Amino acid sequence: xxxxxxxxxxxxxxxxxxxxxxxxxxxxxxxxxxxxxxxxxxxxxxxxxxxxxxxxxxxxxxxxxxxxxxxxxxxxxxxxxxxxxxxxxxxxxxxxxxxxxxxxxxxxxxxxxxxxxxxxxxxxxxxxxxxxxxxxxxxxxxxxxxxxxxxxxxxxxxxxxxxxxxxxxxxxxxxxxxxxxxxxxxxxxxxxxxxxxxxxxxxxxxxxxxxxxxxxxxxxxxxxxxxxxxxxxxxxxxxxxxxxxxxxxxxxxxxxxxxxxxxxxxxxxxxxxxxxxxxxxxxxxxxxxxxxxxxxxxxxxxxxxxxxxxxxxxxxxxxxxxxxxxxxxxxxxxxxxxxxxxxxxxxxxxxxxxxxxxxxxxxxxxxxxxxxxxxxxxxxxxxxxxxxxxxxxxxxxxxxxxxxxxxxxxxxxxxxxxxxxxxxxxxxxxxxxxxxxxxxxxxxxxxxxxxxxxxxxxxxxxxxxxxxxxxxxxxxxxxxxxxxxxxxxxxxxxxxxxxxxxxxxxxxxxxxxxxxxxxxxxxxxxxxxxxxxxxxxxxxxxxxxxxxxxxxxxxxxxxxxxxxxxxxxxxxxxxxxxxxxxxxxxxxxxxxxxxxxxxxxxxxxxxxxxxxxxxxxxxxxxxxxxxxxxxxxxxxxxxxxxxxxxxxxxxxxxxxxxxxxxxxxxxxxxxxxxxxxxxxxxxxxxxxxxxxxxxxxxxxxxxxxxxxxxxxxxxxxxxxxxxxxxxxxxxxxxxxxxxxxxxxxxxxxxxxxxxxxxxxxxxxxxxxxxxxxxxxxxxxxxxxx
Amino acid sequence: xxxxxxxxxxxxxxxxxxxxxxxxxxxxxxxxxxxxxxxxxxxxxxxxxxxxxxxxxxxxxxxxxxxxxxxxxxxxxxxxxxxxxxxxxxxxxxxxxxxxxxxxxxxxxxxxxxxxxxxxxxxxxxxxxxxxxxxxxxxxxxxxxxxxxxxxxxxxxx
Ligand code: FES
Ligand code: FES
Numbered sequence: 001x002x003x004x005x006x007x008x009x010x011x012x013x014x015x016x017x018x019x020x021x022x023x024x025x026x027x028x029x030x031x032x033x034x035x036x037x038x039x040x041x042x043x044x045x046x047x048x049x050x051x052x053x054x055x056x057x058x059x060x061x062x063x064x065x066x067x068x069x070x071x072x073x074x075x076x077x078x079x080x081x082x083x084x085x086x087x088x089x090x091x092x093x094x095x096x097x098x099x100x101x102x103x104x105x106x107x108x109x110x111x112x113x114x115x116x117x118x119x120x121x122x123x124x125x126x127x128x129x130x131x132x133x134x135x136x137x138x139x140x141x142x143x144x145x146x147x148x149x150x151x152x153x154x155x156x157x158x159x160x161x162x163x164x165x166x167x168x169x170x171x172x173x174x175x176x177x178x179x180x181x182x183x184x185x186x187x188x189x190x191x192x193x194x195x196x197x198x199x200x201x202x203x204x205x206x207x208x209x210x211x212x213x214x215x216x217x218x219x220x221x222x223x224x225x226x227x228x229x230x231x232x233x234x235x236x237x238x239x240x241x242x243x244x245x246x247x248x249x250x251x252x253x254x255x256x257x258x259x260x261x262x263x264x265x266x267x268x269x270x271x272x273x274x275x276x277x278x279x280x281x282x283x284x285x286x287x288x289x290x291x292x293x294x295x296x297x298x299x300x301x302x303x304x305x306x307x308x309x310x311x312x313x314x315x316x317x318x319x320x321x322x323x324x325x326x327x328x329x330x331x332x333x334x335x336x337x338x339x340x341x342x343x344x345x346x347x348x349x350x351x352x353x354x355x356x357x358x359x360x361x362x363x364x365x366x367x368x369x370x371x372x373x374x375x376x377x378x379x380x381x382x383x384x385x386x387x388x389x390x391x392x393x394x395x396x397x398x399x400x401x402x403x404x405x406x407x408x409x410x411x412x413x414x415x416x417x418x419x420x421x422x423x424x425x426x427x428x429x430x431x432x433x434x435x436x437x438x439x440x441x442x443x444x445x446x447x448x449x450x451x452x453x454x455x456x457x458x459x460x461x462x463x464x465x466x467x468x469x470x471x472x473x474x475x476x477x478x479x480x481x482x483x484x485x486x487x488x489x490x491x492x493x494x495x496x497x498x499x500x501x502x503x504x505x506x507x508x509x510x511x512x513x514x515x516x517x518x519x520x521x522x523x524x525x526x527x528x529x530x531x532x533x534x535x536x537x538x539x540x541x542x543x544x545x546x547x548x549x550x551x552x553x554x555x556x557x558x559x560x561x562x563x564x565x566x567x568x569x570x571x572x573x574x575x576x577x578x579x580x581x582x583x584x585x586x587x588x589x590x591x592x593x594x595x596x597x598x599x600x601x602x603x604x605x606x607x608x609x610x611x612x613x614x615x616x617x618x619x620x621x622x623x624x625x626x627x628x629x630x631x632x633x634x635x636x637x638x639x640x641x642x643x644x645x646x647x648x649x650x651x652x653x654x655x656x657x658x659x660x661x662x663x664x665x666x667x668x669x670x671x672x673x674x675x676x677x678x679x680x681x682x683x684x685x686x687x688x689x690x691x692x693x694x695x696x697x698x699x700x701x702x703x704x705x706x707x708x709x710x711x712x713x714x715x716x717x718x719x720x721x722x723x724x725x726x727x728x729x730x731x732x733x734x735x736x737x738x739x740x741x742x743x744x745x746x747x748x749x750x751x752x753x754x755x756x757x758x759x760x761x762x763x764x765x766x767x768x769x770x771x772x773x774x775x776x777x778x779x780x781x782x783x784x785x
Numbered sequence: 786x787x788x789x790x791x792x793x794x795x796x797x798x799x800x801x802x803x804x805x806x807x808x809x810x811x812x813x814x815x816x817x818x819x820x821x822x823x824x825x826x827x828x829x830x831x832x833x834x835x836x837x838x839x840x841x842x843x844x845x846x847x848x849x850x851x852x853x854x855x856x857x858x859x860x861x862x863x864x865x866x867x868x869x870x871x872x873x874x875x876x877x878x879x880x881x882x883x884x885x886x887x888x889x890x891x892x893x894x895x896x897x898x899x900x901x902x903x904x905x906x907x908x909x910x911x912x913x914x915x916x917x918x919x920x921x922x923x924x925x926x927x928x929x930x931x932x933x934x935x936x937x938x939x940x941x942x943x
């Protein structure tokens with residue numbers, strides 16, 4: 001492991017595997033998750049969801065529900081409409097039904113809500129709400145949806161005459177076409193990245209407490225972005241923003257699922273406002289899986305134009321996304337398909353043209369960045385699967401093909417064909433290191449020998465580059481809000497500090513790592529710093545934690561505010577040491593006069609003096625706030641090598657080894673970074689092997705519970721071997737790039753490439769995810785293997 | 786129906802509806818919110834408690850079925866001597882991230898090392914295969930349970 005520490009362990013700055021402070025409460029069952037919150041007089045809400053995918057609502061009969069002991073109210077779309085709340089804006093500029101008034105457009109859509117004194121009574125009531133549905137045909141694929149004569153799903157939407165949700169394109173079409181016309185070879189791949197669901201183990205929920213006398217709305221909610229949600233609540237519900245306090249308590253995993261605002265939040269808040277008592281709603285697992293933000297669902301055709309030697313000349317992509325009934329991707333406004341155009345990957349070629357369309361279908365909306373920075377997972381999968389296809393088609397070793405095309409270390413900063421400016425990297429070193437650790441040469445020899453014996457061994461490679469940390473205000477906003485983030489640091493007279501963040505942890509360990517950044521920059525021991533986050537009344541504004549933006553943006557804000565504090569402390573130290581501020585130097589834990597290390601004061605001395613003994617003209621106190629507008633995204637990358645054994649008779653494949661090299665720049669807490677990688681690799685394995693949401697022809701969701709939607713257990717999950725290189729981001733104050741999502745982005749292609757590599761000699765070029773045994777068997781069988 | 790369950794060493798007597806799930810009784814009846822709920826189909830395991838020392842998914846048992854039995858939840862792991870070895874090991878080995886699966890994982894781990902003082906990697910993985918974790922990829926959970934086993938047996942030896 002690379003040692004990047006500059007502080008002793010007692011300070012616990014950057015590079016130390018400091019034990020997590022959040023663990024103390026969590027290992028004793030003292031976490032405070034949403035469902036643990038109970039307020040006096042609190043009522044409970046259960047949602048009535050549509051059992052069908054597409055139907056007109058002719059009427060709702062609540063009488064039987066109202067007769068249930070404990071049921072106080074049934075909220076319908078009609079009631080919400082009377083308060084102008086039947087529809088709400090999505091994060092992609094569309095509108096979404098809060099409670100359906102006209103039609104239901106997907107199975108699981110919210111139709112009514114039952115409020116009761118007890119959750120059991122609420123659930124009983126929900127069972128008895130009688131909705132009269134007039135069935136309509138369900139459209140379950142984007143191809144059907146865009147076909148001539150397809151029924152209009154969004155008939156309520158003004159100006160909408162077909163089922164097209166958006167179109168978007170980028171790149172130089174003419175130059176790309178010219179490169180394809182003159183290419184030696186053209187390789188293409190058509191694949192579907194299936195619909196998946198982040199499904200954190202804690203579902204979504206809210207406790208809304210609106211005081212009808214004061215107008216104060218205190219809203220506890222499973223939110224990855226409490227500040228942005230406060231603003232959206234103010235805009236949607238028309239509540240004055242100073243009266244809205246959103247508190248996001250301990251969160252049992254987010255992975256993008258807790259970024260959008262869901263109908264249940266809005267209905268519970270409205271109910272609390274109307275009834276004058278707190279209302280709790282906690283989603284069921286089925287509710288979570290069938291209605292909240294899914295990820296992926298991209299149908300992609302990618303093509304590479306190459307020379308005979310395997311040099312890429314250009315890339316062309318045609319993508320069609322299945323958006324579900326409402327276009328509600330959580331993504332920056334300017335990009336209609338997120339950052340999918342990062343699909344040129346880690347390779348140096350001049351031209352690309354990317355064409356995207358999205359279609360409405362009778363499925364749940366979403367398109368959230370599931371452990372992903374806005375569709376980068378799909379992008380990375382496409383290019384890395386294409387590289388495998390090209391290697392197989394051209395007969396060039398897949399590692400060699402990548403080495404021939406990599407952006408070289410000296411080319412950074414590197415502008416890609418679609419306009420990203422990659423900050424830093426050394427791709428060849430990373431790939432070679434991963435290959436060496438895996439024993440690539442020997443594996444290839446073994447593979448050849450195995451084939452002779454009729455055994456199938458596959459070696460899959462993926463080298464991904466992510467674009468995370470959105471983002472610079474000139475380009476990135478969500479719903480108009482610029483994607484900056486903030487940190488506020490207060491140092492008390494005794495030298496102990498409180499750091500307040502605009503971002504919000506869901507398990508990433510911010511309470512530990514962000515304190516380490518302050519420790520590094522100020523010399524205050526990390527254990528003396530309390531990190532506060534998630535409460536909008538008590539933290540500065542920020543856009544939240546998703547798209548791996550906490551470290552790149554919130555971490556940078558933290559470093560910058562700590563530097564401001566350190567600088568003021570240096571001036572105070574100069575005063576205490578009777579020296580000029582320019583002559584004061586800082587070591588890990590002291591300020592001293594240049595050249596005389598004995599003449600020193602500590603940060604704690606300076607903190608005390610900030611309230612007791614200041615230089616003339618200086619303002620009292622030692623606190624500050626920084627809003628950080630990042631100059632660019634950061635670009636973490638990695639090289640993954642997977643070895644699989646495939647059973648030719650059953651199609652069952654097993655991961656023998658998984659070697660993962662990640663370069664996320666400077667690692668603040670190596671222990672936590674490795675934990676993030678383990679988790680990400682597991683989700684990548686999940687998507688490649690078993691985890692997907694499908695629908696039958698009537699739009700019934702298959703995958704509506706954990707018996708049908710398979711999440712790997714410890715038994716199936718492979719063991720991982722981790723490696724690293726450290727290439728700091730040149731524009732980030734501490735050189736960090738972010739790590740939360742890399743492994744989920746990069747690893748699916750590595751797993752799938754490994755299976756394809758095992759059967760490529762039979763002529764197999766593609767098996768869509770999840771690579772289920774029957775699909776593998778089928779591919780082998782139809783290839784005549 | 787009146788029931789008495791011994792939870793973490795203390796008798797709790799309550800009048801409960803026969804249909805009430807044990808998990809709801811533990812969380813709202815006894816007020817012990819360290820036991821969580823994550824699914825509707827007995828699949829995730831975050832509700833696991835020990836009933837007479839055996840891991841049980843408390844969303845799949847009625848409170849009335851626990852009448853007269855001993856239930857241990859995460860709040861009961863710690864003793865007068867301090868943290869249980871699994872608690873210490875989960876923190877030391879970074880066996881938790883969001884912490885939502887953690888109480889259940891630790892209880893399963895504690896029950897395992899009671900029976901098997903030196904479980905192999907596979908044995909740990911099999912024991913926790915009824916418990917999902919979405920954050921950690923299980924690597925450090927396995928490590929933590931093995932470390933706890935080692936710590937527990939060296940404590941026992943001394
Ligand atoms: S809550 Fe999922 S198994 Fe009990
Ligand atoms: S630590 Fe989050 S689910 Fe296990």
